[in-house]
Amino acid sequence: MEEVQNYLLAMSSILIAGIAVYSVLLILGIPSLTQRTKALRTGVVVIIIGVGLWTMHALGSLSLQGKPDFREGVLFPYAVYGITIAVLLFLFSRLRLLLGERDQLKELAxxxxxxxxxxxxGMDHFWDHCKENEQLAVLFLDLNxxxxxxxxxxxxxxxLLLEAVGGKLSQFSSKGKRHIFRVGGDEFVIVAKRCSQKEAEQLAVKILETTTCKYKLEQHHLFVSASxxxxxxxxxxxxxxxxxEADTAMYNAKQLGTGRYSVYKPDTANADYAKWYGNFKAK
Structure with a gap:
């Protein structure tokens, strides 16, 4: 009867370990759209792991009750308890591996x-996780x-040209502050957080100075500008x-000449009318 009890306790402990790991995987697979839900998800994961470990410890302690030494069969419960912990650690190592592979796939996507x-x-993912009232400056860049x-x-x-331009634009990326996206063809979007209009214009000038230049592409030497x-x-x-709005302003910059930027500003008297200003001629 005692062996059956120890067996049931051991199986219950292993089952709890499996349920805990499965629950953690399931919860981590749920996308967190805001920082609040992300924090809530992390808290739930911590609670599940804590409850799972405490329950396993309680079952292990129960299996050891009344066994003061090895002569009374304490070796078997200790062995089962240790195997359960080993299984749990193995499952968590697999969990870390799976999460690492998921991050790699996400990066590729x-x-x-x-x-x-x-x-x-990546841009869609950024907008989905962007705060509702985030102060943003959006720069739409197109190669001429x-x-x-x-x-x-x-x-x-x-x-080759796109690859070279992408390399130049990458230096303006800043984790948590500036994000750069290639949205198709020769079109790029730069989104800067907590950025004023003056700072956005200064950023545009720096980008134009960097990208408007002569590119050596194999045997070709091409002067390329951006808007x-x-x-x-x-x-x-x-x-x-x-x-x-950024796309509209970019087309106006093209009409003004090569290597220029334009700022979109709706007229207060007519929301359908727009004026552009702050143009820059890249040297």
């Missing part, structure tokens, strides 16, 4: 293979004459509006 910058999926370069020299040279449109969030963060 969110990064542009050509430039190494974040891609459109990129289509003609692709058409005349081939897509291979165009890819940037800027808009700022006011109150509620709306991704569609911000991207559209």
């Amino acid at each position: 969110y990064k542009d293979a050509l430039t190494g910058l974040l891609n459109k999926n 004459r990129f289509k003609s370069i692709n058409d005349t020299l081939g897509h291979h040279v165009g890819d 940037i449109g800027i808009t700022l969030s006011h109150g509620k963060t709306e991704r569609g509006r911000l991207l559209k």
